[in-house]
Amino acid sequence: MAEAGEKSFGSKAFSKIKAVDEYIISALLPQDDALNSTLKANATSGLDAIDFGTLGGYSAIWFAKAIPSSGKVITCELEPTHAEIAQSNIDNAGPEVKDKIEIRLGPALETLGELEREGVEDFDMVFIDADKENNSAYFSWALEHSHAGTLIVVDNVVRSGYIVDKDMNTPSTLGSRKLFDALRGEKRVECTALQTVGLKGWDWMALARVV
Template identity: 35%
Template sequence: MLKRSEGDLDLAARVDTFLEEKLLSVDPVLEGALLKSDAAGLEPIAVSPLLGAFLQILVKSTQAKRILEIGTLGGYSTIWMARALSVDGELVTIEVDPSTVGIAVQNITSAGLSDRVRVIEGLAADVLTSLIDDDTPPFDFIFVDADKMSSLQYLELCLKLSRPGTLMVFDNVVRGGRVLEVGCDDPGVMGVQKFLDHFAELGGVSVSALQTVGAKGYDGFAMVVVD
């Protein structure tokens, strides 16, 4: 396992705070979404504010009109991305936990985005399969932040909901460096390793990955573009 010192992570967290203060405005809606999620007992695993802003920039730069999100949680990342949509755009987000769905819907409504966000409750693989069977139009941008065991399955299903130029972002693919572990028995790490190994035989896409370090610790994300 690749280890980092507590000092490294503490410094990274302080730099995150510094950059947030310099680059991002205070946003009562987003802060309220986090507070409501915390009060409801949701895991504090939403994307960081800087990553939320990064996702929003990606949506704007790709001029995406149709977004798919796997893993809604409290709707924090959903709000960041949906704000970049035009009024005729749509974001479809999938969440398996019924109680979490309720919090997400409240947060999305409070953000004034219920007209362009559709929250679907259910197992992601089942929902994605239904979308495929229903001939759902392809999505322009896809953000995957759900259980890592199913990363490869999500990739395969999302490719069927994509078009040339679709950009996908898969979060948490470094797992604190554990992605390097040979013979790891952690299901999440194993799922990411299987996902990454698949690209050696997968054609028709361009892919890269970046490591991240900050208030959320040491991790990273993969970016996939359909050719």
């Protein structure tokens, strides 16, 4: 089955795009035992090769490695099986990673409500990579729990170009358009969006910096 990017650009062009991606990754990204182990565990467990919510914990481990020892990553996951696999991957990544990550199980909007009732402090960064139809709701919550300088990142907003296809009205595509409507009128952020073509097809993210 052809990937979204392959259908858009042709198999020959897309194969070269993927090869360039792989070249850049091998040239610039150092090998990481914990992340490689996570990818292998996720594949063995039959998880999709994406990071949707917490999924297998790959993104959460990346973030935990980037923040100082006093920092904390809170990640939301709907599926108990995914959370169990993610926790195992996080545990295997070592205490310097494990002690920084907390997995919250349940629907993300409900989890965000729980965090609010617990009096959660503002976040330095929020990475939104969940059900796309609720992107604008997640963004609104993130904005209310941010401070000047907070970065809000929303993944998968290009949707293989479907975002501009008038005949494409799936919940995910409509959710992406609603997010852009919210960003367009929001004076509390400076924002942009990027589109890329690579190993994961044609997609990428919106970036909003709270001012």
